[in-house]
Amino acid sequence: MSHVDDRLTEALHDEGWALPVPPGTLDAIESRSRWMRRRRRLGMAAGAVAAVTAVAVVSARLPSGDSGGGPVAASRSLNTFTLRGLGDRSSGPVLLNGALYIRKRNGDVVKVNPRSGKIVKTGRPNMVPMVPKFPISPGSLTASMFVSGGSLWMFGFHKRQFAIYRLDPGTLRTTLKVVLPPGFYMGLAATPDSIWAVGDDGRNIYRMDGRTGAVVGRFTMRPPLLSDVALVSVDEKAGVAWMSGLSKNGGVVLAARIRPGTLTVVGEEPHDASTVLNAVVPGGDGSLWAGSRGSLDRWAPEAAGSGLKRLPVDGGLASAWAAGGAQLGLAGGRLWAARPNAAFTTGSLLCLDHTTGRTLETYKLVANNGKSVVNLLPTSGDAHQVYLSPGRDVLELHGPDRCLS
Amino acid sequence: MDGEFREWATARLPALLRYAHVLTGDRHQAEDVVQTAMARTLTVWPRVQRKDNPEAYVRQAIVRLVINGRRGAWRERLTGVVPEPAAEPPGPEDRLAMWAALAELPPRQRAVVVLRYYEDLSEARIAEVLGCSPGTVKSQAAKALARLRTHFATMEVSE
Numbered sequence: 001m002s003h004v005d006d007r008l009t010e011a012l013h014d015e016g017w018a019l020p021v022p023p024g025t026l027d028a029i030e031s032r033s034r035w036m037r038r039r040r041r042l043g044m045a046a047g048a049v050a051a052v053t054a055v056a057v058v059s060a061r062l063p064s065g066d067s068g069g070g071p072v073a074a075s076r077s078l079n080t081f082t083l084r085g086l087g088d089r090s091s092g093p094v095l096l097n098g099a100l101y102i103r104k105r106n107g108d109v110v111k112v113n114p115r116s117g118k119i120v121k122t123g124r125p126n127m128v129p130m131v132p133k134f135p136i137s138p139g140s141l142t143a144s145m146f147v148s149g150g151s152l153w154m155f156g157f158h159k160r161q162f163a164i165y166r167l168d169p170g171t172l173r174t175t176l177k178v179v180l181p182p183g184f185y186m187g188l189a190a191t192p193d194s195i196w197a198v199g200d201d202g203r204n205i206y207r208m209d210g211r212t213g214a215v216v217g218r219f220t221m222r223p224p225l226l227s228d229v230a231l232v233s234v235d236e237k238a239g240v241a242w243m244s245g246l247s248k249n250g251g252v253v254l255a256a257r258i259r260p261g262t263l264t265v266v267g268e269e270p271h272d273a274s275t276v277l278n279a280v281v282p283g284g285d286g287s288l289w290a291g292s293r294g295s296l297d298r299w300a301p302e303a304a305g306s307g308l309k310r311l312p313v314d315g316g317l318a319s320a321w322a323a324g325g326a327q328l329g330l331a332g333g334r335l336w337a338a339r340p341n342a343a344f345t346t347g348s349l350l351c352l353d354h355t356t357g358r359t360l361e362t363y364k365l366v367a368n369n370g371k372s373v374v375n376l377l378p379t380s381g382d383a384h385q386v387y388l389s390p391g392r393d394v395l396e397l398h399g400p401d402r403c404l405s
Numbered sequence: 406m407d408g409e410f411r412e413w414a415t416a417r418l419p420a421l422l423r424y425a426h427v428l429t430g431d432r433h434q435a436e437d438v439v440q441t442a443m444a445r446t447l448t449v450w451p452r453v454q455r456k457d458n459p460e461a462y463v464r465q466a467i468v469r470l471v472i473n474g475r476r477g478a479w480r481e482r483l484t485g486v487v488p489e490p491a492a493e494p495p496g497p498e499d500r501l502a503m504w505a506a507l508a509e510l511p512p513r514q515r516a517v518v519v520l521r522y523y524e525d526l527s528e529a530r531i532a533e534v535l536g537c538s539p540g541t542v543k544s545q546a547a548k549a550l551a552r553l554r555t556h557f558a559t560m561e562v563s564e
Contacts, residue, residue, distance in 0.1 A: 004550060004553065004554070005522065007503055008503065008518060008522040008553070009522045009523075010503075011503035011504060011507070012427055012507075012518075012519060012522050012523040013523065017423050017426045017427050018419065018422075018423050018426075019419070019422040019423060019426050019432060019435060019436070020419075021418045021419055021422060022436060025418060025436075025440065026406065026411060026414060026415070028440050029406075029414065029440055029443045029444050029447060030406045030444075030447065031444075032440060032441065032444035033444040033445075033447040033448050035444075036444055036445060036448050037448055040448070106473045107473075
């Protein structure tokens with residue numbers, strides 16, 4: 001060892017670095033652990049993903065690039081690109097104005113050019129991103145970044161306040177911070193024009209302008225849920241908001257009609273949204289897909305009066321769901337069902353009709369180098385292409401085929 | 406709290422605090438990252454206890470918390486709290502100078518130095534802990550030593 005090595009070793013092993021254990025440390029650890037468990041319940045998807053690495057979508061024309069491992073020929077045209085510097089864990093991507101935005105686990109946000117597959121900008125919003133219980137906007141999967149009013153937003157937590165942060169899509173700097181009204185928020189729901197928020201006590205609901213974040217509507221829920229209230233989706237056109245939470249009957253999903261000043265509950269069904277991952281998805285016509293262990297239902301409010309009606313589910317989708325291990329998502333105006341195999345080495349991605357669940361197209365996903373396939377659902381897209389990012393790879397599925405134009 | 410976790414934590418906290426102190430140079434930051442890392446470990450204790458070495462798991466969490474922490478805030482403090490030497494080692498001025506030099510290193514470079522000279526880990530293992538490539542470890546180590554060299558006239562770069 002050199003002289004420097006000796007001095008470094010001596011300095012680092014000096015007893016002067018020893019610290020006494022402060023009183024109450026174990027209690028503080030337990031308290032923090034309880035808080036982390038609660039946060040984890042808000043976003044099971046983020047906590048459940050482990051060892052997410054490269055996934056290759058099979059294609060006869062696939063450039064494998066750095067993914068390694070030979071792709072298996074299939075019939076879909078697609079692109080895949082590997083992003084360097086993304087790390088093993090990230091969320092997104094979110095599509096805005098032809099660019100992809102991904103939040104890294106360390107809090108950085110990166111902007112990606114999907115044509116070149118390169119990171120073109122990196123930023124670090126000064127906040128702690130919050131993982132919502134349900135996707136904030138359809139197709140976002142469970143992630144803190146979303147689009148509304150043509151703006152890029154993040155749902156976060158800073159200095160003991162829940163807030164939404166608007167990012168400049170070019171510089172990735174925070175241009176606006178909107179503190180949410182006092183309360184604990186398990187998530188938000190974004191529409192093309194608005195951002196909706198409800199505190200976990202379920203009493204007051206706020207609607208904010210999707211571009212400015214200004215509160216433009218306040219609603220009271222009647223009757224209110226007991227606790228753990230989270231917005232699943234808001235369909236402003238249909239005038240329906242879907243929520244999950246705890247009522248006196250236990251875990252439920254419920255539909256509420258949006259009226260001036262109030263959200264009036266019209267019906268609820270038993271459903272514990274915390275038991276099955278990625279299983280509650282808006283149906284696009286005011287309906288709701290709600291999967292539980294072994295069955296998949298679709299609900300809609302009765303046209304008149306109160307109550308929910310059960311809508312038919314395509315038999316193929318119902319069977320696939322009953323077999324277990326499937327997840328649902330929404331992207332590009334399509335319903336997606338993902339099913340890894342038992343060993344998590346391959347998986348199927350089904351593109352489904354948004355309202356009936358009829359299978360439009362099937363994609364086979366194969367892991368490279370024996371690594372696991374998880375997070376198979378697209379997180380963003382439009383009618384022509386969707387994006388999924390299980391790890392370092394960002395996969396673009398595009399048409400024309402029976403799913404994407 | 407799980408009884409086994411409590412027993413294990415009680416036994417290991419002093420060593421983990423010291424490890425975090427060496428990494429951060431700041432007592433309060435060390436206490437904070439250790440609490441956070443231990444809280445995370447407690448949330449997954451059954452899995453960690455069953456499959457992994459809990460100590461390695463926590464130490465890796467501590468390093469990553471330090472590196473991914475608020476780098477801006479860290480850089481504002483050019484010198485951490487320099488500990489009092491416990492005994493009468495030869496050349497105390499040199500030792501204090503080394504501590505001060507370490508405090509000026511960016512978090513990742515300091516982590517590489519600590520893992521190499523305090524934990525005695527190999528380059529490959531350091532890369533695994535930090536979640537980067539061995540090449541990055543090598544370059545970070547070289548940069549760290551280059552910085553430290555400016556404080557000591559006779560410093561040599563080790564292979």
